[in-house]
Amino acid sequence: MAEAMEAAPILSTPDTHLLDATAPVASKDASSALSDEELSITYDIERTIKEIRQGRWKRIALQFPDEMLPDAPRVFQLLSRGLQKRDVSYTNGHANWTQSAEGSDDLTGPASQLSVDDAPEQEPRLYILADTSYGTCCVDEVAAEHVNADVVVHYGRACLSPTARLPVIYVFTHKSLPLEPLVKAFKETYPDTTAKVILAADVTYSDHVPSVHDRLVKEGYSNLFVTEVVRDPSSAIPNRTVPESVRDDPDSLKHWQLFHISDPPTALLLTLSSRVAAIHIYPTDQQSSNGDVKPLPASTAAALRRRYALLTKLSTVPIFGILINTLSVKNYLHIVDHVKEQIAAAGKKSYMFVVGKLNAAKVANFSEIGGWVVIGCWESSLVDSKDFWKPVITPFELELALKGDMDRVWTGAWRSDYQTILNAAQAEKSNEESQQEGVTDGVGDNTDQLADDDDTSEPESAPPEFDLRMGRYVSNTRPMQDFAAYASSGTQSARSPAAARALAKRAKGDLAMIGGTVSPGAEFLRSQRTWKGLGSDFEIRYDEDGSDDSTLVVEGRKGIARGYTVGDSVERR
Numbered sequence: 001m002a003e004a005m006e007a008a009p010i011l012s013t014p015d016t017h018l019l020d021a022t023a024p025v026a027s028k029d030a031s032s033a034l035s036d037e038e039l040s041i042t043y044d045i046e047r048t049i050k051e052i053r054q055g056r057w058k059r060i061a062l063q064f065p066d067e068m069l070p071d072a073p074r075v076f077q078l079l080s081r082g083l084q085k086r087d088v089s090y091t092n093g094h095a096n097w098t099q100s101a102e103g104s105d106d107l108t109g110p111a112s113q114l115s116v117d118d119a120p121e122q123e124p125r126l127y128i129l130a131d132t133s134y135g136t137c138c139v140d141e142v143a144a145e146h147v148n149a150d151v152v153v154h155y156g157r158a159c160l161s162p163t164a165r166l167p168v169i170y171v172f173t174h175k176s177l178p179l180e181p182l183v184k185a186f187k188e189t190y191p192d193t194t195a196k197v198i199l200a201a202d203v204t205y206s207d208h209v210p211s212v213h214d215r216l217v218k219e220g221y222s223n224l225f226v227t228e229v230v231r232d233p234s235s236a237i238p239n240r241t242v243p244e245s246v247r248d249d250p251d252s253l254k255h256w257q258l259f260h261i262s263d264p265p266t267a268l269l270l271t272l273s274s275r276v277a278a279i280h281i282y283p284t285d286q287q288s289s290n291g292d293v294k295p296l297p298a299s300t301a302a303a304l305r306r307r308y309a310l311l312t313k314l315s316t317v318p319i320f321g322i323l324i325n326t327l328s329v330k331n332y333l334h335i336v337d338h339v340k341e342q343i344a345a346a347g348k349k350s351y352m353f354v355v356g357k358l359n360a361a362k363v364a365n366f367s368e369i370g371g372w373v374v375i376g377c378w379e380s381s382l383v384d385s386k387d388f389w390k391p392v393i394t395p396f397e398l399e400l401a402l403k404g405d406m407d408r409v410w411t412g413a414w415r416s417d418y419q420t421i422l423n424a425a426q427a428e429k430s431n432e433e434s435q436q437e438g439v440t441d442g443v444g445d446n447t448d449q450l451a452d453d454d455d456t457s458e459p460e461s462a463p464p465e466f467d468l469r470m471g472r473y474v475s476n477t478r479p480m481q482d483f484a485a486y487a488s489s490g491t492q493s494a495r496s497p498a499a500a501r502a503l504a505k506r507a508k509g510d511l512a513m514i515g516g517t518v519s520p521g522a523e524f525l526r527s528q529r530t531w532k533g534l535g536s537d538f539e540i541r542y543d544e545d546g547s548d549d550s551t552l553v554v555e556g557r558k559g560i561a562r563g564y565t566v567g568d569s570v571e572r573r
Contacts, residue, residue: 036078043075044171048153049082051169052124061149063129065136065156068173072128075155083124134325134357135159135380141166141328157204160231160239161377162330172203172229175284177261179208181293182282183215186259189280189295193220198276200227200240201261205284208261225256233378233417236275238268250275259295266303267382270414273300308410310391314401315408316467316477317348317370319520323363323392324354325376335418336375338425339395346402347478349520360387368524373398378416395421405466479520 034042052060062079064072131143137159144152144166153169160170190197199216201209206229213226227240236242236250237258246253258276262284272279279298286293314320320343326332336352343350351369355362363372372392374381385392393401396415400408415421465477557564563572 036074039071039074040078042174043071043078043155044174045075045078045082048079048169048171052079052083052151055151055167057150058122058124059127059147059149059151060124061127061129061144061147061152063140063144063152063154068155076126076128079126083126134327134376137379138326138377139163139166139168139328157202159233159377159379160203160229161233161326162231163328164330164332165328170203172206174207175204177205177208177284179211179215182212182261183219185282185293185295186212186216187219189259190221190257194223195221196223196225196256197221198225198227198237198243198256198258199261200237200258202264203229203239205261212261234419238271238378238417260298265379265382266384267379267416269298269300270303270307270382271416273298273304274411274413304412304414307393307397307414310385310393311397311401311408311410313391314371314393315405316465317401318477318479319368319370319524320348320350320398321363321366321369321372322350322352323358323372323374323376324352325358325374325380329377329418331418331422332375334422335395338422339373339375339398342398342402344480347480348402349480351521358383360389363392364389367529368521371401378418381416479523 040046060079062072062076064075127147127149129140129143131140131146134140137157138161139152139154139158141152141163149166151167151169153171155171156173158170158172199209199213209226213224216224225243227237227242230239230241233239236246236253242253243256246256253275254277256276258272258279259282260279261282263281269279280295281298282295283293322336322339324332324336340350340352351366353363353366358374363369367389369390371390372385372388373395374383374392375395381394383392394416395418399421400410466473555567557566559565559572565572
């Protein structure tokens, strides 16, 4: 028999506990116990100081991911000490002021010849960014501009997307990696020493790749390529160098296999799944009792099937939401315009949202949106929308979703960078313009005649589309195309006032208009939303004599929960 409770359970926090200390959001890890020398190596303090001095930047913003925030004060101190350090030497009784060894300022000279202009410049100022960014892999230029920063020092793993305004110093940090278990795992994975293998790693382990290559060459491997980190998401291997043969012929990358150190982001796996022969991942977070770690073959079939299922689900969606998930990635405004043009050309409606850091609760407030398109960096645009009410896709996937079932071809190839999408759109536009230039004047006259003949006919409503996922027809997939037909009909029927008035009445009853333009969002608010804001559920009903049935406003209950009073009464209830 269960024991009786000695006291009632605590269901709320007492007011006296509001000022008590709470557990920190970012937990301290082993790096907080490092010495100053070890911390300098981990966060590459010397190189950071050297680049700051070479750039002559005076306001430096330090951006840390959440897991590195406990080390931010110590890194701040080490950088401040390094930037303030100056060496003074004496020659023949004269003082020579010199910058530290890695500095670039030339401040040497006799003390008697020094003037105010020759004095050392103002020391740089450091700022730790504490705002919530869109993603830890992206550079938060907006937060850096709040302190008028000249440069951003970004710590941890990064997507390396081109920035729009500020220069960036990337510090990927240094992580230890046992070499012998990795070499053993590589030899078991590729027993053939002549196999064509590309060595790559996550940016936090990229400094180990050259040593791994040198060790494998000693083991007899002859067809290895060492990747280097570059800022080029549109490369055949995003943000990595590729072999010379691949630069000349990108399709030749299929003859290579990829050995990747540490778990890569899902966007990188989907991008490379159709470009290389095979991918093996060496996990860095798994250590067995004997030190052996087995590389795992990467399989993206399930992820690609899920992405294609989202496309078919959104093919009949009438309203799309464009989520701005970055304010610093270069060309993000161009891709926003491109996405809006694509949606409008398909006869669908789009609305643009800036919600900050993305989560399921924020986007669930907009129930009229049938699908979301994320505009972010090439990594953060791929969102696992299992917990979201409506699917979230990338601009590349939107292009496929807007195509018809007969035109949509899924090859398994997946792209993530925006520049490739913009280049393809520009090339397609150039081809269309060149084809239009080849049309003769006679054909143009015939076209005008056909257009005049079509003006006398009534526009036909668009046929319904079949939703393969739901197994039924959907008739409202292109609301903007339907409005264009209504508008053209109104112009053509201007000769008949009665018909024009009838059509106007019909349009007013069917479509919600804002500023003379159809608004599917307003139509959804009018017809399908059950709650439309405060006061929307209050309606004044009038009696037969014309008086309303509303009541006077009276004072309600007041007091505390254990004894309410109503109005001026002293009786407690």
